[in-house]
Amino acid sequence: MHAVVTGGAQGIGLACAQHLTSIGWTITLIDKDLELLEQSSSDLGCQYAQVDVTDLESVKNFFSEINPVDSLINNAGIWRPQNLEDLDFDDQEEVLNVNVLGTLFCTSSAMHHLRTSSAGSVVNISSLAARTNSPGLGLYAASKSAIETLTKQWALEIAPIRVNAVSPGLIETPGTSGNYKGAAKEKRAKAVPIGRVGEPSDIAKVVSFLVSEAASYVTGQIVYVDGGLGAGTTQR
Numbered sequence: 034m035h036a037v038v039t040g041g042a043q044g045i046g047l048a049c050a051q052h053l054t055s056i057g058w059t060i061t062l063i064d065k066d067l068e069l070l071e072q073s074s075s076d077l078g079c080q081y082a083q084v085d086v087t088d089l090e091s092v093k094n095f096f097s098e099i100n101p102v103d104s105l106i107n108n109a110g111i112w113r114p115q116n117l118e119d120l121d122f123d124d125q126e127e128v129l130n131v132n133v134l135g136t137l138f139c140t141s142s143a144m145h146h147l148r149t150s151s152a153g154s155v156v157n158i159s160s161l162a163a164r165t166n167s168p169g170l171g172l173y174a175a176s177k178s179a180i181e182t183l184t185k186q187w188a189l190e191i192a193p194i195r196v197n198a199v200s201p202g203l204i205e206t207p208g209t210s211g212n213y214k215g216a217a218k219e220k221r222a223k224a225v226p227i228g229r230v231g232e233p234s235d236i237a238k239v240v241s242f243l244v245s246e247a248a249s250y251v252t253g254q255i256v257y258v259d260g261g262l263g264a265g266t267t268q269r
């Protein structure tokens with residue numbers, strides 16, 4: 034089985050690629066960062082391509098040339114936290130372009146592969162932010178709400194290809210490491226019912242389940258992998 038992981042050069046995407054490789058999948062990483070891609074794909078021994086998911090022509094070319102694909106993991110995502118009264122519109126446009134249009138471009142361009150696979154599936158990476166209504170997130174949370182809506186819509190449109198989403202909570206990655214410096218990590222961990230900040234592998238294990246035969250009757254679902262953070266708070 035062959036999976037394409039977008040934004041796969043580091044963090045959650047790379048962890049998905051590592052876990053799937055460990056259970057026998059063939060992986061192609063795509064990312065816009067060539068240096069990181071070369072390093073990660075060499076460590077993993079997998080194929081890679083430099084693709085910016087917001088560049089439709091580049092995405093189309095990639096999927097027209099690649100070997101048959103069974104699963105697409107739409108993981109590439111960015112965030113530009115800003116308040117409504119202090120917005121940089123270019124930043125926010127970029128968030129929509131990567132998180133929503135990037136996911137749309139990749140899924141649409143991969144359809145001919147997913148249709149011909151005997152077990153085609155898509156996993157979109159959303160965020161707990163889609164349902165926590167936190168201030169100061171610019172369009173990030175809204176972009177992930179869009180992803181959750183599209184996950185269900187596409188599950189209806191393209192069945193029997195399965196489409197699910199995984200919504201991570203607090204996960205320490207190269208992209209979020211600044212949030213976990215010094216005492217901040219322990220403080221954040223205390224808010225999580227499970228009692229720790231998540232690791233990329235926590236997400237990868239659930240993504241691997243969702244693309245597997247074990248999840249062959251699971252589609253249109255949003256799975257929150259957040260240590261219980263979205264269920265409420267342990268502090269009264």
Ligand SMILES: NC(=O)c1ccc[n+]([C@@H]2O[C@H](COP(=O)([O-])OP(=O)(O)OC[C@H]3O[C@@H](n4cnc5c(N)ncnc54)[C@H](O)[C@@H]3O)[C@@H](O)[C@H]2O)c1
Nearest residue numbers: 040043044045064065085086108109110160201204206208
């Ligand atoms: N880390 C968290 O706490 C957390 C929580 C909720 C959701 N998420 C989501 O998980 C996904 C991965 O997050 P992460 O923390 O691993 O991020 P990260 O910043 O560590 O890695 C993201 C990767 O995506 C790549 N990328 C960014 N824009 C791209 C583009 N236009 N085209 C191709 N590649 C691009 C980057 O080069 C990078 O390699 C994102 O969608 C993010 O929104 C993360």
